Amino acid sequence: MKVYRPEIDGLRAISVIAVILYHAEFTIAGHTLLQGGYIGVDVFFVISGFLISQILLTEIEATGRVDFLKFYTRRARRILPALFAVVFATMPFAYYLLLPSELLDYANSIGSSLLFGSNIYFYFTAAQYGEPDTLLKPFLHTWSLSVEEQFYIGFPLLLLITRRYLKSRFLPCVLLMAALSFVFCVLTVRYDQQQAFYSPLTRAWELLAGTLLAYYEVRRGRARPRPLLAAVGLVLVLGSLILFRKDTVHPGLFTVIPVIGTCLVLAFASHKHAVGRLLASRPAALTGIVSYSLYLWHYPVFAFARLTSLDFDNGDKLVAVAATAVIAVVSFVVIEKPIRYTRRNRAFWISLGTSVATIMAAVVSAITMAGFPHRLDQVYPSIARTNEDRLESTFLGLNNSIQAGKPVIFIIGDSYARNWSVALKNYIDTDRYEVVALSYLNCMAEIKDDSVKAPSRASIYDKYCIPFEKYINDKSLLSRTKAIFLASHRPFEYTVNPFRFELLSWMKSHSDDAKIFVFGNYFQLDRSHTCLGLMFRTKSDASTCMRLASYPAANQPVEQMPFFPSGLAFNYIDIIKLHCGYDKRGCLTSSGGVPFMTDWGHLTAEFLITLLGDILEKRADDLRGSGLLDFLVLPQAMQAGRTASSQPNGGLTSFASPSP
Template identity: 90%
Template sequence: MKVYRPEIDGLRAISVIAVILYHAEFTLAGHTLLEGGYIGVDVFFVISGFLISQILLTEIEATGRIDYLKFYTRRARRILPALFAVVFATMPFAYYLLLPSELLDYANSIGSSLLFGSNIYFYFTTAQYGEPDTLLKPFLHTWSLSVEEQFYIGFPLLLLITRRYLKSKFLPCVLLMATLSFVFCVLTVRYDQQQAFYSPFTRAWELLAGTLLAYYEVRRGRARPRPLLAAAGLVLVVGSLILFRKDTVHPGLLTVIPVIGTCLVLAFASHKDVAGRLLASRPAALTGIVSYSLYLWHYPVFAFARLTSLDFNNGDKVLAVAATALVAVVSFVAIEKPIRYTRRNRAFWIYLSSSVVTITAAVVSAVTMAGFPQRLDQVYPPVAQTNEGRLESTFQSLNSNIRADKSVIFIIGDSYARNWSVALNNYVDADRYEVVAISYLNCKVEIKDDIVKAPSSDSRYDQYCIPFEKYINDKSLLSRTKAIFLASHRPFEYEANPFRFELLSWMKSHSDDAKIFIFGNYFQLDRLHSCLGLMFQTKSDASACLRLATYPPTNQPLAQLPFFPSDLAFNYVDIIKLHCDYDKEKCLTSSGGVPFMTDWNHLTAEFLTTLIGDILEKRTADLQSSGLLNFLVLPHARQSDRTASSQPNAGPTSFASP
């Protein structure tokens, strides 16, 4: 007979509270609290492996078989009703708050979750877990549910195979699989932390740790309670939550600590000892009982709260936690508990099937309609979107016809290189110079033996890294290079790509004494918000983004910034000062219906073209001393050339249309 153990619910309570606080990111004196809260998921994995294995092993010991229909029905009752409730509740918010690309991602994440594969989906589509961008994905947390669901599919099959074909070999098989999973995890995390985080193969050992404990208890009975070991286990779990950091290699060798701690608590805790009494206390046990609903609701509540709050401060986070607790309790009482324990099987299956059909229809509609882009028409006209997309696409063709009889201007940079190259190319003196535009976006750049190596960190970025390595090592291009333009995210502050100034020095050493120009950034938002998202939510133009911009600080000496290259001769082009002298009332926010940025920091190509033209036209005298006008032409001269090229018998122009 199954005995209820409230201390397990208490352990669940610690885990879910840790995860919620981790995702809330409370701060105190500039420090984020409970950075190791993600360990709560590992504790959940061990508990799930223990309980599910205990159920199945007990059944197979008693009956010699597993009633798969009964097992998966129980799992469906446990998991799906509450999950569907969250999906239905978030759909209106998603439609009215998420941009088309975000809504498409939201729909795909729901679809992958229904297919028990959201961990796989997020592995291929999402940045590193815990990064700011991932906090805005309402269903990112379902990756762990998918890992558990994959275990629910795989473990019964393992039981069946070992029972039928490998009699008495169950324990060696589990030990072997857990060992292989652990080794694979430790090796994988070294070269692909993302895969190690999301993969069921790197997480299986945590679930199987619970399986081994369950096997022991089913075969030999529960171990005698040992207060010291239970307390030690609780210390290991809580200590990991407190001491682990975001940069702790995880999952990996150190993950053994909370896994062992969880096993010690499960094996030796009792409501008669100190650790057991703490875990079995009524508040802890009740929180553990509602832990699944709390886990399901907290991430979408936080995601939509962040989307609608311009400053998600500690006060907002407290409200979000309170809202999570409220809706989780209501969901548990009104949906999860009644459906889980109802005897009305027909009503359950009707609810389940109708929910699946409705959600599938909504997902297919969102995917088919590409996130319903017409919702943006009011703030970002379709014609403007089309023009901007056309402009941005020209980056890949800028180097298609490099002539050998002209001097060269290199435009290099990270993700900024694309639109800066497109815009600057419009003003380069094409009679004298050829433009070579390259990006080292997600390239692992290294200069060795006078050769630049730039393999991509992911095959998706080969389109940038392969041409980058090709052109940067072309000594014939470098030898006739007269100017190098760097377009980089916060060039003197950005921690990624620290090689950029070494690269500039190397290029200059191979050039015809090229001048180096580093372009400053325009106004930017906090990373959690996109300009287009703010425009969409507030139904306003991009001036709202400019008003709320948090970067750059107005009084920030460049030489004091961490990556300022004091040994490099360069000219800094402060575009905000040149354009509007940091007076937001005078600064442009759009061009031709295109906002100055659509995300939180990248300027659009259309806007950049207008901005650079404005600076060239109005601040000619200021630019003379820097030498920039030796390489660029003024807008009126550019327009004259374009007009001349349109006359009969006129030669072709080399300027791209803005």
């Protein structure tokens, strides 16, 4: 007979509180609390593996079979009603607060969650867990539910196969699978941290650690409580939560620490001793009982709270945590608990089927209608969106007809290079120069043996990395290169792609003494908001973004920044200084109905064309000394849609390489 162990619910309480605090990101004196709170999910995995394996192993030992219908009915009662409640409750908020692309992602995440595959969906959509933009995805946290659901599907099959075809070899099989999963995890995290995070293959060893403990208890009975070992286990878990950081390689070797700690607590804690009494205390046990509801509700509550708050400070976070607790308790009492223990199977399956059909209809509708883009018309007219989409789509075709023999201008950079390339080519003298536009977005570029290798971090980036590697190694292009334009996010301080200036030096060494131009950024938002999102939710134009935007390191000379290339001769084009002298009142915020940016920092192509035209027309004298006008043509007329004028404040700086 199964005996309730309140100390396990206490361990669940620690895990869910840690995860909630991690996602809340409380800050004190500039420091984020509990950066290792993500370990709470790993603790959940071990507990789930232990409890599910214990149920199935006990059943198969007693009856020689697994009642799949009974097992999956219990799982459905446990998981789906509360999950469906969250889906239905968030739909209105999603419709009124999420942009079309965000609503499309929301719909896809719900659909993949119902199909037990949201971890796979989020991996292939490149959602880097823990990054600021992922905190706005209401259903990102369902990745862990999908991993557990995949375990619920795979483990009973493993159990039956080993019992039927591999007599008495269940333990060696589990040990082998856990070992292979762990090795695969450690190897994978080195080259693809996203895959290691989301993949069930790299997480299986955590669940199977619980399985091994359950196997021991079913076969030999529960181990005698050992207060010291239970205390060590709790210290390992709490220590991981406190000491792990966002940059800790995870999951990986260090993840063994909380996994072992969880196993020690499960194996040796008892409510008769100190650790067990602490975990089995009424507040801890009750929190653990509602932990599933807490986990389900906290992420969408936080996501929508962030979306509606311009400054999600500690006070807002406390309100969000309190709201999560209240909603979770109500959800548990009204939905989760009654449905979980009801005996009305027919009514349960009818309501479940109706819910699935309704949700899938809403998901298909949102996907078919592309997130209902008509909702944007008030702040971003459809004709302007269509024009911007057309311009941005031209980037991948810019290199389609490169002529031999003509001098070359390279435009390179990260994600910023895409729209900058479209805009710059609009003013480059293409009668005299051939333009090669490349983005190394998520390419792992390395210069080795006088060539550049640039494999992509994920297959979705091959469209950038393959042509980047092809053209950057074309010595015939490099030899006739006259200019290299760099368009990068915060070029002198951005820690990603630190190879950019080494790459410029290497290109210059193979060129016809090419001139290098580094373009500065425009005003940006912090990554907790997007400009179009602010416009949509406040029903205002892009000026609201400009009011909240700032210029990174505006008061710090570029030569004092960490990635300033002191050994490289180049010209820095400070576009804000050239355009409006850092006075927001005189800075453009839109062009032809297109806002200056739709996300948090990438300038739109239409806006860049207007901005560059404005600078070229008004500041030609300032630019002439840099040599930039040797490669560009001045616009013949002012572009329509300008909303402000510029002021003469300089904005171009030349940096020479040191004398030999």
